[in-house]
Amino acid sequence: MSQMSRVRAFLSRPQRTLVLPALAVVIGLLAAALGLFRAAPKPLLVVPPGYVALVNQKGLLLNDYRAQVELETAKHYADVTPDERRRVLREMINEELLVQRAVVLDLPETANEVRATMAVGVNSQVAAPVLAYEPTDAELRAFYEKNRQNYATSGSMTLHDLVLGVGGYQNANQTTAQAQIDAAEAVYQLRSGASLDYVMAHFGFRPSGRAAQGEELDFAMKLHLGAQLYAVASTMRDGEVSDPIVAPDGLHIIVMERHQFPQVADFTAVRDRVYLDYRTASSNRATSQNLRLLRSQASILLAPGLSE
Amino acid sequence: MKRLAVLALCLLGATAGCAVAQERSVSYSTWIISGNMVTLRYLLPVTVAQRLMGVDVPVLTTEKLEDYLLQRQTVGSAAGECPAIDQGFDLGRVDPLAVGPGLFGFEIFYRCKDPHHLLLRNTAVFDAVPQHVDFARIQMNGHVVPQLFTAGHQQLVLPDADAVAPASLAAYLGLGLKHILNTANRWIFLLGTLLLVRRRRDVGYLVAALVCGYLLATLVVSTGWVLPRMPRMESFMGLLMALVGAIIMQRELRGAAAQRLPWPAILLLVVLLIALVRAPSAALALLGGAALVCGFLSCARWFEARRILWPAVVAMFAFLDGFVLPAVLGPAQLPRPTQVWMLTGFDLGAILIAVLLVGLAVGAWLLLRALRFSAPRPIVNDVCAACLCGLGSFWLLTRLQ
Numbered sequence: 196m197s198q199m200s201r202v203r204a205f206l207s208r209p210q211r212t213l214v215l216p217a218l219a220v221v222i223g224l225l226a227a228a229l230g231l232f233r234a235a236p237k238p239l240l241v242v243p244p245g246y247v248a249l250v251n252q253k254g255l256l257l258n259d260y261r262a263q264v265e266l267e268t269a270k271h272y273a274d275v276t277p278d279e280r281r282r283v284l285r286e287m288i289n290e291e292l293l294v295q296r297a298v299v300l301d302l303p304e305t306a307n308e309v310r311a312t313m314a315v316g317v318n319s320q321v322a323a324p325v326l327a328y329e330p331t332d333a334e335l336r337a338f339y340e341k342n343r344q345n346y347a348t349s350g351s352m353t354l355h356d357l358v359l360g361v362g363g364y365q366n367a368n369q370t371t372a373q374a375q376i377d378a379a380e381a382v383y384q385l386r387s388g389a390s391l392d393y394v395m396a397h398f399g400f401r402p403s404g405r406a407a408q409g410e411e412l413d414f415a416m417k418l419h420l421g422a423q424l425y426a427v428a429s430t431m432r433d434g435e436v437s438d439p440i441v442a443p444d445g446l447h448i449i450v451m452e453r454h455q456f457p458q459v460a461d462f463t464a465v466r467d468r469v470y471l472d473y474r475t476a477s478s479n480r481a482t483s484q485n486l487r488l489l490r491s492q493a494s495i496l497l498a499p500g501l502s503e
Numbered sequence: 504m505k506r507l508a509v510l511a512l513c514l515l516g517a518t519a520g521c522a523v524a525q526e527r528s529v530s531y532s533t534w535i536i537s538g539n540m541v542t543l544r545y546l547l548p549v550t551v552a553q554r555l556m557g558v559d560v561p562v563l564t565t566e567k568l569e570d571y572l573l574q575r576q577t578v579g580s581a582a583g584e585c586p587a588i589d590q591g592f593d594l595g596r597v598d599p600l601a602v603g604p605g606l607f608g609f610e611i612f613y614r615c616k617d618p619h620h621l622l623l624r625n626t627a628v629f630d631a632v633p634q635h636v637d638f639a640r641i642q643m644n645g646h647v648v649p650q651l652f653t654a655g656h657q658q659l660v661l662p663d664a665d666a667v668a669p670a671s672l673a674a675y676l677g678l679g680l681k682h683i684l685n686t687a688n689r690w691i692f693l694l695g696t697l698l699l700v701r702r703r704r705d706v707g708y709l710v711a712a713l714v715c716g717y718l719l720a721t722l723v724v725s726t727g728w729v730l731p732r733m734p735r736m737e738s739f740m741g742l743l744m745a746l747v748g749a750i751i752m753q754r755e756l757r758g759a760a761a762q763r764l765p766w767p768a769i770l771l772l773v774v775l776l777i778a779l780v781r782a783p784s785a786a787l788a789l790l791g792g793a794a795l796v797c798g799f800l801s802c803a804r805w806f807e808a809r810r811i812l813w814p815a816v817v818a819m820f821a822f823l824d825g826f827v828l829p830a831v832l833g834p835a836q837l838p839r840p841t842q843v844w845m846l847t848g849f850d851l852g853a854i855l856i857a858v859l860l861v862g863l864a865v866g867a868w869l870l871l872r873a874l875r876f877s878a879p880r881p882i883v884n885d886v887c888a889a890c891l892c893g894l895g896s897f898w899l900l901t902r903l904q
Binding site for chain 2: 216222224227230231232301304
């Protein structure tokens, strides 16, 4: 009997009506079973290769164990005694138990110290590949040129800050306009060579008390004088007298005795600092890029009235 | 009997709305007794917690739950109540735990002045949901035993020296009984299958199919090879119910002109197509269901006059129902032998109540026949088939995930 006639004979038999539906039932049951069940996770009953222990199904790596043993005993792994190895393993298991407990207690969400440590850990991990790269001298020099102001030596000033009060009890009737005329005259006389004491006595100026007597570093002087007066003082050279400056407490005149301007250090002298700054900047760049990425993927909602 | 089934179906159909919202309300507690300290770790599914607290915001739910649990989870001893102790930092007396998605977790420590005659009280959730079940593990004197807290068993007296007795088989048997009684689609399915009974021996086949289904489920659970995808399984049970309706419909169509087209199968395939659009992730189960429906209805037509195939659907239904308990036992982290023991009791209870229901229905039918009560058979069968198909399709679509 040919193949075709066999097929015809099968199709003409009444049993064919049962075979196909039965096949459909079997296939249907199998497919449904695959959709309705999923494989149960198999518990690990034997420590897999590369691990030294399983703590609640979580593995402790052999590499970590060896490194910990060598770190704690300060010996080569082969020289460590069995007792010392057992002690280290016990400590590692204890630590794992505590970490697992910390996760259950949700310490990353509730303890500030844990949160800070985790944030530092993530930043370190992100920065690690960047920090592993050793910059060339050319790159360091380029960084130095770009940030020269950071490598300047601090300048210093010796100055006198005189103030003429306006509307005070001593000269209650003097207006600011009148005081400005007096101050302009005082400046003229100081620039003409009049002594400080004479001008103070003649026009009623007094030391403002802001600047210390003697030399002060730039940053300290800025702190003491305030931004307005420092802005004027920072441009003055030795022996110069400023124009009158109107301030809330009166009219100021600054007399610069000596001004040593900041000087940028030579690259070779500050190479180590440049190297550290370069690495810090690279690390900061990596962490900020990571944060940008995280923010782009995050959904952040702020309460009404708040902004960041 | 068919008339009675119709009446029961109509009655239960009216309560089907309750079954839509029906979700198993369970929680899990671990009580660790060590000297005068009792540690309680309590896990509550998010759905149960939110329904209980009426808040959808997790933080607010957690805060409200903490106060709620302090009031309802207590420990007593010979020296009176054991207070929950402050756990330091800013935790207070209830420490919220991170226990994974879908669950809220809490830990409470109780310190007893006298560690004798300890009494554990767990009254949480029962006032709001009387069917609630708490699967407890009691760890004491080096033994861990499973226990149950239910609305009727809200406290447990601990022996001072001996090991705590585990929950008896009867407790799980009771769970199985209540499971069938409290779940409308199980009732309706059982009564629907009674419409297919023609001879006395068919009742025997029905019971045998139930037993086989539950037994097979117990065997599969005992291997621990697979885990059920429960919401999908519940929807598949809806499909099986619709299939029973289709079998009744097909039987009624026998000899009619409409039989030239396989209408019951076409109807179910349309429903499955809609389900596939609604939940593409369940494609495999739905395609399997489609093949099963087509194959089964074709086979049933061929077998019609000689043998019956529908008990196989009952066995499948019972098999799937046998995974209801294992599906909720995951967070309880019970050893497999304990789970099998619990499941045995649960399935026995389910079988017992199912047999009782069938017996009651048969008895009532015999009584009605003796009273010469009659109803038009074709109408009855048509209405019941339509109800079964409709409810089954509804459950298939609404429970599919």
